[in-house]
Amino acid sequence: MPLQQQYPPRTDRRRPQSHSLLHVHGMRGRRRRYRRRQDQVDTRLSLDWHPPHLLCLTLGIMLLCVADAHNTLQLLQLGAKEMNSLMDYLIRRDIDLFVTVKLGVTAACLVVLVGCQHLSLSKRLKIRHVIYSVFVLYAALISYEVAIWPGQGMAFLPLL
Numbered sequence: 001m002p003l004q005q006q007y008p009p010r011t012d013r014r015r016p017q018s019h020s021l022l023h024v025h026g027m028r029g030r031r032r033r034y035r036r037r038q039d040q041v042d043t044r045l046s047l048d049w050h051p052p053h054l055l056c057l058t059l060g061i062m063l064l065c066v067a068d069a070h071n072t073l074q075l076l077q078l079g080a081k082e083m084n085s086l087m088d089y090l091i092r093r094d095i096d097l098f099v100t101v102k103l104g105v106t107a108a109c110l111v112v113l114v115g116c117q118h119l120s121l122s123k124r125l126k127i128r129h130v131i132y133s134v135f136v137l138y139a140a141l142i143s144y145e146v147a148i149w150p151g152q153g154m155a156f157l158p159l160l
Contacts, residue, residue, distance in 0.1 A: 050114055054128070057135055058110050064138035065106045069099050071145040078150060110134075 072082065082088040090098040117128040
């Protein structure tokens, strides 16, 4: 008797999983890498373990965000102008609201990006690369703010 006639065709017995952010597994996740090649391309699947360097990167981005908020408020007192119209509105309305919204939006976006860090935007661009880019852009912004600070290397340039 041929092998195919002895056993019925196999079906996929895996159950659909909800996103890893919805489960609490303590501080360690169970699934560290995809087991099947076809799982890597399935956008509905996610892993519940994230590398520790992403925590350091996320905390670094949040610290840079705090530094940006501080530098923005200091530069505004020295005559600079906020170019982001939403942030300008929030600063004029209430400084505490500005800081809360700035840090809250950044933190919420980082949670989503870290949760989806295994997914790809294109063939070579993964979402974790977006996290690295955000860190580099924030570092460049802080460097620019320090460079235009009065009394530092460059002359103070009012932000028009």
